Amino acid sequence: MFDSSPALESRDLIWVQGRQLKIMKKKIRKVKTPKELCFNRCKKLWNDIIYLRAGNKSEISGQEARNAHHVKGKSNYMLRFDTRNGINLTSYEHILGIHSNDPDKVVKHHELINNALKRREGDNILDILEMEKNNNSKPDIFMIELKLKQELKEYQGRLEK
Numbered sequence: 001m002f003d004s005s006p007a008l009e010s011r012d013l014i015w016v017q018g019r020q021l022k023i024m025k026k027k028i029r030k031v032k033t034p035k036e037l038c039f040n041r042c043k044k045l046w047n048d049i050i051y052l053r054a055g056n057k058s059e060i061s062g063q064e065a066r067n068a069h070h071v072k073g074k075s076n077y078m079l080r081f082d083t084r085n086g087i088n089l090t091s092y093e094h095i096l097g098i099h100s101n102d103p104d105k106v107v108k109h110h111e112l113i114n115n116a117l118k119r120r121e122g123d124n125i126l127d128i129l130e131m132e133k134n135n136n137s138k139p140d141i142f143m144i145e146l147k148l149k150q151e152l153k154e155y156q157g158r159l160e161k
Contacts, residue, residue, distance in 0.1 A: 038141045045148035046081050052155045054088035059116045060109075067094040071117055072129040079132045081144050083151060084121050087113055 032040075050068035058065040067089045074080035089098070097109035117125055 035141055038145050042081055042141060042145050042148055045145065045152055046083060046086065049083045049148065049152050049155060050086040050088050052152070052159070053083070057088065058090045058093060059087050059120070060089060060093055060112050063090050065090040065093075067091055069094055069098060069113070071113055072126070072133050075133055076135060076137075077139055077141065077144060078135050078137070079129065081148060082129070082132060083148075084117075084125060085129050085132070087117060089113075 047068045051066055054065070056064060056066060065088050068086050069089050070080065071085050071087055072079060074085075079085055093109060097105055098113075100106050100109075114126060
């Protein structure tokens with residue numbers, strides 16, 4: 001249930017449409033469920049793994065970078081938190097290349113990203129990610145968090161060697 005701290009009294013909580021909300025300094029904030037908190041931790045772990053694996057450099061240009069990008073989207077948990085589906089880019093490559101209004105730039109950058117991904121993961125990685133994209137199963141977010149923590153430790157261990 002809800003873990004109330006000494007500073008939080010029952011008068012500071014309200015229920016709206018079945019959701020518990022906190023009233024803090026005249027602002028109402030939604031109390032996040034354990035699942036929502038875990039989801040946020042998974043997003044951070046995923047980003048950290050992408051940055052660490054790339055050495056905080058763009059996997060396209062080699063410049064300093066901290067913009068993780070989902071190559072095949074993030075339509076489900078399997079795809080969203082699969083680190084093979086991530087690539088580190090510079091701000092320019094991410095915003096002006098991937099999300100550009102210029103179709104030629106978008107095509108060029110997608111080719112660069114797909115080639116970088118194939119070099120790193122193998123030629124069939126795009127097919128694997130496409131199959132994951134079409135997978136409708138919803139794995140337990142808490143298990144995904146454990147997997148991501150383990151993967152992060154593995155990358156950290158490789159760096160220490």
